[in-house]
Amino acid sequence: MAKADTVRKRAPLKIRRPPVGASPGTLIADPAARRSELRLTLISPEKFKTIDNASIDELNAHCEKWPVVWLDCTGLANIPLIEEIGRIFNLHPLALEDVVNTGQRPKVDFFEDHAFVVMRMIDDVTAHRYEQIAVFFGKNFVVTFQEREGDPFDPVRKRIAASMPNRLRSRGADYLAYALIDAIVDSYFPPIEAAGEVVDGIEDQMLNTPHKHQMRQLHELRRDANVLKGVLWPMRDALATLIRNDVPFVKAATKIFFNDTLDHSLRLIELVENQRDMLTGLIEMHLSLTQARTNDVISYLTIVSVIFMPLTFLVGVWGMNFEPESSPWNMPELKAYYGYPAALLLMLVVAVGLVAFFRWKKWL
Structure with missing residues (x-):
């Protein structure tokens, strides 16, 4: 990978x-x-x-x-x-x-x-x-x-x-051609199955923690699947043509084996199609998980901001320049003996009250 x-x-x-x-x-x-x-x-x-x-x-x-x-x-x-x-x-x-x-x-x-x-x-x-x-x-x-x-x-x-009995040495050139074509078709199974294991691994990783590099891997794998699809579909059509045509140098007994190779090609197409669908779903899931994670971060930041907004207001009010001796309405509590801890306690009560309210609303 x-x-x-x-x-x-x-x-x-x-x-x-x-x-x-x-x-x-x-x-x-x-x-x-x-x-x-x-x-x-x-x-x-x-x-x-x-x-x-x-x-x-x-x-x-x-x-x-x-x-x-x-x-x-x-x-x-x-x-x-x-x-x-x-x-x-x-x-x-x-x-x-x-x-x-x-x-x-x-x-x-x-x-x-x-x-x-x-x-x-x-x-x-x-x-x-x-x-x-x-x-x-x-x-x-x-x-x-x-x-x-x-x-x-x-x-x-x-x-x-290999020693006898040996069908490759006794069934003629058409059977040898079948064996070679079948080997080409079957050679697609290992890389396609390996790609499927990679897709499963990425899915497990995404369910734990989505990362940016996973999106690149998914797009590359889907592009590979599209290339394979473009190769396997005409290969299937070619094998079907080979079976349908009646020519003297392809015996009826050999067509049965060609039909088995056609089944292999259909199986390969199914594997690739399933992988493409799964990759498309994983790409959409990655986008959804990333968006959900972003929404969670924004939600937490919003909650923290809302909690600190009234505290900032209170601190701002008490931080104004007052002259208590000029008027009894001019912040007399600034002269209180326990004014500072009382202010901190009030801010704590406001913060705890907001958190309790958010939990009651099920926003946390």
């Missing part, structure tokens, strides 16, 4: 587009894009093989020999390499254009022999940085493009390496 005097900086969401009038399918690399590296995973029911820092020659040599090929491209700086991957797997050029122009809305597009899925995953929770990940899959291949290192795919890789 950010400190009260620290403003969290967010990585801006930059959407790079080709120049106006450029030919459709034009690929232009972001100058800040990372160097492209390939990781090739070859899968069959009996065995698997992983090649780190793979080359195009290795891809061509193994592509036709294995039932399922998963190519993971990390970094989008090498445009010729991305174009060559598109040529090998016959990927649509408009989809490849969306791969390098990061910041796309989550969606699903279907082409003749493959599907194209754009997702967003949380790349850095503390910096609130999102990363686009593109997934192509067809009858016997899955190709993923991500902007930089780091992804939620390690559990999938471990499942591929």
Whole structure:
């Protein structure tokens, strides 16, 4: 959680587009894009093989020999390499254009022999940085493009390496694509649940003592929830589109699993919506508590002022310049032996009487 005097900086969401009038399918690399590296995973029911820092020659040599090929491209700086991957797997050029122009809305597009899925995953929770990940899959291949290192795919890789029976090595490319997409969706649960715990902690603190820094934290959390909402809703629509369409490279048995991923996305949306509602309520409660505390302070100050008003009047009267010897009406009590304690006693009686009156009126 950010400190009260620290403003969290967010990585801006930059959407790079080709120049106006450029030919459709034009690929232009972001100058800040990372160097492209390939990781090739070859899968069959009996065995698997992983090649780190793979080359195009290795891809061509193994592509036709294995039932399922998963190519993971990390970094989008090498445009010729991305174009060559598109040529090998016959990927649509408009989809490849969306791969390098990061910041796309989550969606699903279907082409003749493959599907194209754009997702967003949380790349850095503390910096609130999102990363686009593109997934192509067809009858016997899955190709993923991500902007930089780091992804939620390690559990999938471990499942591929597990001993038989192994559904990831026997159910085909569409099931592998499901596993990868499901991992992306499920990666949202930990940060959203952690944010919920932070919200609960702020609520407990507010009920004890509201502070100014809590308002900043609440606004930051609500802004985070709005960003998540903008990501999760189109992700849900994309998953629903993936389930509804009838294409030969997505088997009916796999759609059942995609439907489970859709349920996960709906659950995430519910969590975010509940957090937004709770944050809105906490912001309103913070304003109410702050206003009530201010009203209490003003009330106490007003009561103290009212108590001292008659005392100030009495002191002011006795503090005037009188000459008792010139007239019997000229404050003769100034000559009284017990005049000073009598004056103090009178002021005490007035103060106590006012306090008793305020309590009788239930103002205290």
